[in-house]
Amino acid sequence: MAPLNRMNRVEDEPIEKGQEELKRAERLNDRELVAALQQAVKSEKESCVDVVCFLAVFHKRRLAASEGYENAFVYCLRELGYSESEAYKRFRAAKAARDFPLVLSRLRAGRIHLSAVTTLANHLTHENHADLLTRAERLSIRQLEFLAASLAPRPEITD
Numbered sequence: 001m002a003p004l005n006r007m008n009r010v011e012d013e014p015i016e017k018g019q020e021e022l023k024r025a026e027r028l029n030d031r032e033l034v035a036a037l038q039q040a041v042k043s044e045k046e047s048c049v050d051v052v053c054f055l056a057v058f059h060k061r062r063l064a065a066s067e068g069y070e071n072a073f074v075y076c077l078r079e080l081g082y083s084e085s086e087a088y089k090r091f092r093a094a095k096a097a098r099d100f101p102l103v104l105s106r107l108r109a110g111r112i113h114l115s116a117v118t119t120l121a122n123h124l125t126h127e128n129h130a131d132l133l134t135r136a137e138r139l140s141i142r143q144l145e146f147l148a149a150s151l152a153p154r155p156e157i158t159d
Contacts (some may be wrong), residue, residue, distance in 0.1 A: 013144060024028075026149055027062045029132065045110050046088075048114065049104055052090055052107065055076070055090055055094040058072060058075075059094060065112065072091060073087055076090065079143075088118065089114040089117070090114065092121050093118065096121045096124060100124055100133075102130060103129075103133065111124070111133075111137045111138070116133075116144055119141070119145060119147075120136055123151045137147060
């Protein structure tokens, strides 16, 4: 019988690489692990803000067409490999950031997340954005939905 191929068929990367990464994390003591996790999250947030900034300018310059895509959203899906949800959140945050740059500093600081921006983007105005972004800090999706609903209440239905 032939030996098992230890390669991941999708990316042709050795399976061992992922195992090594897990072992590296497992070798950390508890304090080191917590610190490493916090640093990784900080880096992830900073990278996300960079992506949002680049995407805002990419969209403004209408570069998707010159790259062979019908729009920036499709570019995010096909070229950057984002899921629809990931692309939508970043694209929506990029649009909000163009109008309200405070979004970027709040994202980078971890005071709000992409889901907060996505949920509240249609409600942000030049008059309310600072207050609304502050109110959205560290809220769950459900809490954000209630906040958004309170900003645009639906009329009561009567018989």
